[in-house]
Amino acid sequence: MNTTEFDKGKFWLLPRPDSALIISSVVLLALFGIGYTGLAVTMIFFYPLDLPKLIFQTITLYTYLEKGFPTAIIYTYSVLLLCNWLVACYRSQRYGADPALVIARLYYTFDLFFAVFAPLVVLIFFIESFKFDREAFQTKTETIGAGTFDTVARLFGDPSQISSFCSAFHYLQFSSGSTLFYKSALNLLSLYKWKKIITTLIHNRHERQLERKRRVLVGPVPNTLSRSASIKVAITKQITASKLKFKAEKHFWAKLLLSLIFLCAGIGNFVYSVGAIVSTSDLCGKYEKCAVASYQWNFGQKFCTCLVFADRHTAPKTYAEWTNPEDTTANLAELAQSGELRIVQIINRAVPELPGELRKCAYLEQLILAYTKTESIPEWLSEFAHLEYMHIEGDYTSRRLATIPDGVFDNMPHLSFLHLGNIPNVETLPSLSSLESLRYLTLAVIDSLEEIPSFDGLSRLSDLTIINAPRATTLPSMAPLESLTKMVLRPKSAVCCNGFISGTCNMTMAQCLPVASEKYSPTCTDARIPEEDKAVLATFGTLICANTVAVDREATAPSKHTTDEICGGILYKQCALNGVQGICFNTRMMVINCETSSGYIAMRKLQIQRNVGDPCDPDVEAWLGCSAIGT
Structure with missing residues (x-):
């Protein structure tokens, strides 16, 4: 996707499985690769194993529908799956011999496509369709200093495309022990079936060659039977054929029932796919803020099964648009009614208070509120246990966040990105110790914050930014930050002036001089940073307490x-x-x-x-x- 250079390689913020799961996945994928290579070098069928494979392929289709994949992918996949079900229907009631295994090879070619090539087709589709002006954004990273979200590339990407790609990639990952198990089992199943086909074809070829050699050596056998003996042989053959036919007819109804099941399942899945797309498109088409919808059987339904709510106005032109933006609370409430929302991204639209309907969206993964005039965060936000990305950005008007409830982060084990910016009225932050997956943390313009929360439990944090913390006199211990690779500490922060880091209180530096609009001025302290923590800060050089003039943010705010x-x-x-x-x-x-x-x-x-x-x-x-x- 050519996004490696942006956000320090973390543009997509994909979930990281446990190390044991990664190692197991690598080993198993290597074994599968060796197995498929072995089949290609060596190049019939087993009915009881057909149904699990078809069920897995059908589950994949339903996943594509649920995740709101592009309709081109869904239609292509559903047509191919319908063909696979129909071939299975034909095979289940077929009586004639097929020594060349033509039907079996056709059938399992579909299997090979679904198991190996379909995921690649999906990835290639997203790679080719992803739109992001990489060259233009590269100029930002080259000219604008670190510590501003102008250089956070992910925020400037199309939320619908990012959501779809992340869903597709996450689905292909061995993200849990259960997915590792059943995907491995199905790969083994595919290997087994192709091995049977290939070995059978080789065996049949050898048999045909031997038969031809025997015929050449023996030659034609003269017919020495009398007329009466010939009649007896013909009668015997007819009786044998009748017995075989009777044996076949004994299984006729079972085979017919099985073929009908395959036929109905194939047609039913195809009809559901088309109906889901048509009904969802009709229901959600009137909501322009719904960037991605989950394709479900929505005939007669009232609420749009929206996955991505995106209301972005990235470049307001007038001061009135900035100070009094359009209120989108009602839009958010209506699209949250179905409880399907996974991403909420609102920029320069007013949401003074998050609507209660959003509480229904238990599987919310991303919450981005930038310049939304939000004045309070509800306590029920802690119920979003699947949240992975949270960005709250205030502005320089009087309508901004005042408090964040205690315990709001206590049940967010998957949160990997947390940005809290321009919240100068917030005096305390809840504990971060439960955010075991957190990799990116920014606390910016936190003028009233009395204390930086402890870093305990943040062993995976790799990127830390603290900007303008004039009231917090100390930093928490850096010891828990085992994975830290980047840290920015910018003015005006008390720890850069009060002697906590340098050992000497110096309020005459440019970054420590009084600012007209500041509520709290830094004061000297006797507390000192531990030597081991000071050594950690030293590794980040000029990114820590650069002696630049402190900005009067209220005075320089848009007017x-x-x-x-x-x-x-x-x-x-x-x-x-x-x-x-x-x-x-x-x-x-x-x-x-x-x-x-x-x-x-x-x-x-x-x-x-x-x-x-x-x-x-x-x-x-x-x-x-x-x-x-x-x-």
Whole structure:
């Protein structure tokens, strides 16, 4: 998918199975590979083993429907599966000999497709259809400093495509002991059946060769029987044939019943697939915020079986859109009624309070609320035991998060990404000790936070960012962070000024100077960081407490002057603020605002030089190097 360079290789944030499961999977897959290779080198049928295989293939189809896979994949898979059921129906009532095993080979070729090639086809489809401007985003990573979610690539991807790919890939993984067991069993079953076919074909070929040699050596046998003896031989053959026919007729009804079962199952599955797609498309088609729907038999149903709710407005043009966005609470509530939601992504739309209907979505996996004017988090959020990704981003208006309930993270064992940004009114955070799968943690603009929560239990955390924590006087022990590979600690954070890290309290550094709008100013402390923790921080160099001027975030927040009056909703326009050159840009998906950080100017210049990203407008961007020729 060419996303390795983004988010430190964690663009997809796919679940990580246990080490024992990974090792077992590798060993078994290697054995299966050797087995299939052996069959290819050596190149009849077994009825009792047909039904489990067909059931597994049907379960796969229903999984594709439930996960809302693209209809092209579902229709292709359902047609091929129908053919497989029909071939099984034909084989189950067939009496004639098939020494070349033509039907068996055709039948098990379908098996080989479903077992080996279908997953590859699905992956190739998603790889080819995935749309992400990698070149343009690369310019962000090269020019904008770490610690801002402008460089979190996953947020800028299409949520429907990310959801579908993750579902497909996760389904192919040996994600649990049960999936390892039944997928291994079915691979062994496939190996067994193909071995029987190949060995039987080889045996039949040898028999035919021997028969031809015997005929050549013996020659034609003269007919020495009398007329009466010939009549007796003919009668004997007729009696034998009658006995064989009677024996076949004894199993006629059983075979007919079995073939009818295969026929009805194949047609039934195909009809269900088509009906599920048609009914779900009709029911959910009127909801433009439903990016992906679960295809179910929705004839006569009232509520859309939506999987992905996405309401994104990534570049508001006016100050009014920013401060008073459209309220999408009712839309979210309606699409949550079915209880099927897996992803909720809302950006620059108002959700003052999460609707109670969302509580029905027990299998919610991702919750992204950016600039949603959300003022409180309900306690029942702790019931989302399957949550994997949580991003809450406040803004610089008066409508922002005030508290996060205690214990809200106590039952989220799968949470791997947690970003809490721009929550300056929150004074305490709940314990993080139960987040055993957490790999990415950002705490940004936490002006009122009294204490950074303990890192106990976060042994898998690899990426930690703390920005603007002026009230928290110490850091928790770093010892539990066994997997930490990146850490950012940026101003204005008290631990960088009060002597906790350096050993000397120094409030005269640029990053420690007073800021007009700050509620809490850093104060000196006698507490000191343990030497082993200090050694850990030292490995991250300038990412820890870089002595840059602390930003007055309230003063530099978007205002009517910096948005409507200066930029007028025009991206990349040249602007100036307090004598400093800037660029009109929707930083961190906020309103188009005059941004004076030099990184964004460098980013756009680089995009124009490489001819990537939005096409440049010479009337607006001539100052960035855009010309009418070759743009």
